[in-house]
Amino acid sequence: MNFDDVINQRRSIRNYKKAEPIEKKEIEQMIEAALMAPSWKNSETARYYVALSEQYIKTVMECLPEFNQRNSLNAGAFVVTTFKKNISGFDNEGNPVNEVGQGWGCYDLGLANENFVLKAAQMRYGTLIMGIRDSKKLREIFSIPESEEVVAVIAVGKAEVLPVAPKRREWSAVAKFFE
Numbered sequence: 001m002n003f004d005d006v007i008n009q010r011r012s013i014r015n016y017k018k019a020e021p022i023e024k025k026e027i028e029q030m031i032e033a034a035l036m037a038p039s040w041k042n043s044e045t046a047r048y049y050v051a052l053s054e055q056y057i058k059t060v061m062e063c064l065p066e067f068n069q070r071n072s073l074n075a076g077a078f079v080v081t082t083f084k085k086n087i088s089g090f091d092n093e094g095n096p097v098n099e100v101g102q103g104w105g106c107y108d109l110g111l112a113n114e115n116f117v118l119k120a121a122q123m124r125y126g127t128l129i130m131g132i133r134d135s136k137k138l139r140e141i142f143s144i145p146e147s148e149e150v151v152a153v154i155a156v157g158k159a160e161v162l163p164v165a166p167k168r169r170e171w172s173a174v175a176k177f178f179e
Helices: 003-009 024-035 054-061 066-071 103-122 135-142
Strands: 046-051 077-084 126-130 148-157
Touching: 003 103, 024 046, 024 077, 024 103, 046 054, 046 103, 054 077, 054 135, 066 126, 077 103, 103 126, 103 148, 135 148
Parallel strands: none
Antiparallel strands: 046 077, 077 148, 126 148
């Protein structure tokens, strides 16, 4: 699948086929793609905690609100994404270099997560990035250190149906050129 097809066909999936197992090596390929994303001074602060077993999948589902549980039902894997705090956007003494501060860590993770979901799409997997989750419970389940910020849970699985693309804005509505 060429790059334009991957971008145009990637959708947020909210209806998965009955849980088809996802191989660890497939998730590893998605994470490898995520690691190719740019990051602040190549700091690569993104971290991934992967639930593949039925037991861990059920436990992660319990950390989601009811609507996200419904939206991700039957996903074959859940990936909790975090970033290491106080690195991206910070100097060697731990001071933020500008007003964005920790936002740079979140920005870098977003770039990596985009690569992750695009690779998943290329591999014919659907994904749903969920930001509403119980980070405290997830931190306990996966022993995520306080030095990392829990940001999102990504459901990964085979789509029951590919949704139609929502209408997008024209580029001219979001860009200003100064020549």
